[in-house]
Every structure is written in C-alpha cells, then in structure tokens.
Amino acid sequence: MFISDTLSRATAACAGDANYYQRHAICFLQEVQEDLQQVNQADYLNVTGRRLEQIKRHTDNDEGLQALRSTVTTGWPDLKEQVPVIIRGYWPYRDEISAQNGILFRGQRVVIPKSLRTEMLARIHASHIGGEACYRQARETLFWPNMQAEIKDFVSTCTTCNEYAHSQQKETMLSHPLPTRPWQIVSMDLFTHGRKDYLLIVDHYSDFWEIELLPDLSAETVIKRCKAQFARHGQPDRVITDNGPQFTSAFARFASEWEFEHVTSSPRYPKANGKAESAVKIAKNLLRKAARDGNDPWKAVLHWRNTPTENMDSSPAQRLMSRRLKTSIPVTNKLLEPVVVTGVTEKLQYRRQLAKSFYDRSARVLPELEVGETVRMKPPPGDTSRIWRAG
Ligand SMILES: [Zn+2]
Structure with missing residues (x-):
C-alpha cells in the first residue's frame, strides 16, 4: 500500500515547485528503488553459482534477450507494434519482467535463453514424466514464450517414452466396401x-x-x-x-x-x-x-x-x-x-x-500419418521387453 500510494503521487511534472507531499513522495520513491535493487531474485533460486553464470553468459549472447534487457531497462513503449519483433512474444508479460545481475526474470522465474532451452527440456524430462507434469514442474522456476507447447512437443517425441507407450485408443471403424451381388x-x-x-x-x-x-x-x-x-x-x-x-x-x-x-x-x-x-x-x-x-x-x-x-x-x-x-x-x-x-x-x-x-x-478419429513421420509397432504378444520399436 505504501509503495502504490507513493508511486501514484510521484508524477513526472512535480520536479519544479513541488509541495510538501510531492517532495515527500519523491524522496520515498528513491528509497523504494534502492530497496528494490537490493532484492536479489537469484537468492530465491535453488541453483548453483556456476549455473547462474552459465545462464548469464547465454543471456549475454542471446540477441532477443539483449533486446529484452534493454527494453526492460529503458521502459516498454505504449503500443505492441512499437516493440522490436524479436521480443514481441514477451509483450503480455511486460509488467512482470525484470533484469537483475545480467539475468532476466519473469516474476521469480528465470527467462531461459534460446541456446539453453534444449538442455532445459532434457532436464525437465529427465525422469520421463508426462508432458503435463513436466510443465507443472517447470513453470514454477523457468520461463520462455511458448514453453508449454515446446515441452509437450519434446515429450511426445521422446524415444524412451515412445518405446514404452500405452496402446493407442482404437480408431473409428474402417469398413470394407459393401457388395451389391452374391459372391462378389x-x-x-x-x-x-x-x-x-x-x-x-x-x-x-x-x-x-x-x-x-x-x-x-x-x-x-x-x-x-x-x-x-x-x-x-x-x-x-x-x-x-x-x-x-x-x-x-x-x-x-x-x-x-x-x-x-x-x-x-x-x-x-x-x-x-x-x-x-x-x-x-x-x-x-x-x-x-x-x-x-x-x-x-x-x-x-x-x-x-x-x-x-x-x-x-x-x-x-x-x-x-x-x-x-x-x-x-x-x-x-x-x-x-x-x-x-x-x-x-x-x-x-x-x-x-x-x-x-x-x-x-x-473409438476416436486418429490423425493421418505423414510421409517421413516416425511410426512405432506395438510389441507383439509374448514380447517381454514391451518396447515399441520404430518401424
Ligand atoms: Zn521420455
């Protein structure tokens, strides 16, 4: 309440002959800003210093995140169209994104640079839990636009998971053509x-x-x-x-x-x-x-x-x-x-x-198979390995 009250009084126009309340507000605002800078989000992350260093290094080399960092520092424009295309995916979260010690955060979640996302996906799915569970776990600490879809995609193409797949739900009935005369x-x-x-x-x-x-x-x-x-x-x-x-x-x-x-x-x-x-x-x-x-x-x-x-x-x-x-x-x-x-x-x-x-x-309608798509055969009866081998 103190912060929001103060910020609401700290208008940009009050620099000249500010009255008592305005001067008080500006002063308080400066204190708040100093306090905020001392809150180190990284302290809340359960990661090693080496990992943080790695994320920072990759963030430095990530074109998109550099643009994001400078936008966060200088302030977001009023219209989405004014945002550089490369970071428009972050527009819906603009109020939550902050930069600290070279690392970007959305709230308390680390924004993961592109070059680290594949590695993160592999870590998230290391124990081969399902896509939904992977996302529930990841969304507490990690963030990048489209993360949910990428996790789902990653899990659905996981070789190990697919080798131990459950039987596919049966497809709707496909019928032979009907005859119009005897012995046809x-x-x-x-x-x-x-x-x-x-x-x-x-x-x-x-x-x-x-x-x-x-x-x-x-x-x-x-x-x-x-x-x-x-x-x-x-x-x-x-x-x-x-x-x-x-x-x-x-x-x-x-x-x-x-x-x-x-x-x-x-x-x-x-x-x-x-x-x-x-x-x-x-x-x-x-x-x-x-x-x-x-x-x-x-x-x-x-x-x-x-x-x-x-x-x-x-x-x-x-x-x-x-x-x-x-x-x-x-x-x-x-x-x-x-x-x-x-x-x-x-x-x-x-x-x-x-x-x-x-x-x-x-039954349900199954999607058509595309040429070049990976297919797997259900293990034959008696196959104790129960592995769905690629066909
Ligand atoms: Zn898997």
Whole structure:
C-alpha cells in the first residue's frame, strides 16, 4: 500500500515547485528503488553459482534477450507494434519482467535463453514424466514464450517414452466396401476342428459360407479347394484373408490368374477379417453340437443356410442362390421355386451402420500419418521387453 500510494503521487511534472507531499513522495520513491535493487531474485533460486553464470553468459549472447534487457531497462513503449519483433512474444508479460545481475526474470522465474532451452527440456524430462507434469514442474522456476507447447512437443517425441507407450485408443471403424451381388466379395480363414483343418470361405453378400476339409496346410492345397468353390459360385472380385503362410506368393499368382483382388488384414488385427472370424465361430459351433448329439453335421449346416437371418428377412441360401433349399421340414413346391431377394445391400448397409455406431462409441478419429513421420509397432504378444520399436 505504501509503495502504490507513493508511486501514484510521484508524477513526472512535480520536479519544479513541488509541495510538501510531492517532495515527500519523491524522496520515498528513491528509497523504494534502492530497496528494490537490493532484492536479489537469484537468492530465491535453488541453483548453483556456476549455473547462474552459465545462464548469464547465454543471456549475454542471446540477441532477443539483449533486446529484452534493454527494453526492460529503458521502459516498454505504449503500443505492441512499437516493440522490436524479436521480443514481441514477451509483450503480455511486460509488467512482470525484470533484469537483475545480467539475468532476466519473469516474476521469480528465470527467462531461459534460446541456446539453453534444449538442455532445459532434457532436464525437465529427465525422469520421463508426462508432458503435463513436466510443465507443472517447470513453470514454477523457468520461463520462455511458448514453453508449454515446446515441452509437450519434446515429450511426445521422446524415444524412451515412445518405446514404452500405452496402446493407442482404437480408431473409428474402417469398413470394407459393401457388395451389391452374391459372391462378389468373400473372406477366407483356416480353422481346426476335431484335429482336422478346414478352409472356410464366406460370402459378404449372403453370409453363406462353404467349408473344405484340408488334407494338409500347404498353399497349393488351399488354392485347389478355392478353385473348386470358385468353379461352383464364380470368380469373386475381392478375396479377404489374414497374413497366414497360405496366402503369400503362390496365392498372389492364383489371384492374378483368376483375376480377383487379394486383400490381407493388418498384422495382429484379426478383426479386419471379422466376417470370416464370425463365420468360423458359427461353423465350429454347428459341428461341435452335431458331434455331441451324434447328428449329421451336414444336416445342421443345411438348416443353418436355410434359416432366415436376423433383420434380413431371407436366408443365406436365398440371398446366394435365390431359392429356398429343400430340407426335412415339409414345404410346398411353390416355396421352393426361385425368387430373387431384393433390397439386400440396403439391409447390409443398415446392419453395418448399427455395428459402426456401437463400435465408434469407444473409438476416436486418429490423425493421418505423414510421409517421413516416425511410426512405432506395438510389441507383439509374448514380447517381454514391451518396447515399441520404430518401424
Ligand atoms: Zn521420455
């Protein structure tokens, strides 16, 4: 209160015939100024003399801080536009900046010269705490314009932190295009049941799946079984598989000979081939239950194919072959005549929207990757080092 009261009376115009109060104020002001100069901010800093000396030396060599120091000493201009461009970043803090013993302060925080900022960032982040925590710690003692953003940036590119990253939040659902006719897009997967290996091919349009027993797991055998299925249902436009050893170079040749596009799911993201995965689940379930009851598994498969799908009003067989299949359930001849099912793509579209809106509740849109950006691979299951290696 004393200081502000005094300063408010100490106007510049009172040098001549100053009255008693004014003379008193000027005198007091001089005392205050002397006192202020004796308050050494450096005393409040918990740093060594050598470090202070280093900051001072770098401040002396810093073009911006020299300009800042002289502006602080001579007084700030009235308008931001009158401030040298190099120190305009300090304008919002102009009332708090002071110079002492060659070092600049904002309040009790040291203004760090440009040449020392990288070193300071490394010190702030020495224990690899997160960006927010680093800033909370640094802002008590250090200052430079844009410090918060630079700390965040530094931490986000820290190799050590990134090697031990947490899993990224899942991205919003990216979907394969929807088919407009039967057997246009199919997914494949291998599965084992009762110690036997099978190939499953599922049609995206009808959900109709075929299974083939595999005498061995070679690519040649898998391709042979695919050909038998394609001879029955036609050549697909697109075949989706995982990255299994059956789906590599020999399969690529097969794809070019039979003129379909071969798409593989992302490594370690089997959900990308979710169509085949869920069909495998259904197939295994049918086979398991039939075996348990001692029933014919193929009759179970026939029934499943002939059963109308939930929310679709038609069965997989009707969508693939435009007819009901004859089973042991009595049916009129009329119902076994071929009828093309319409509106399938619209229903598939609706079903997908439902699935996507459910999935995206816990997902977020991730930024596009730029060419040249560092990418890291999540450690594979069983990797005990848990290091996210640069890819
Ligand atoms: Zn780190």
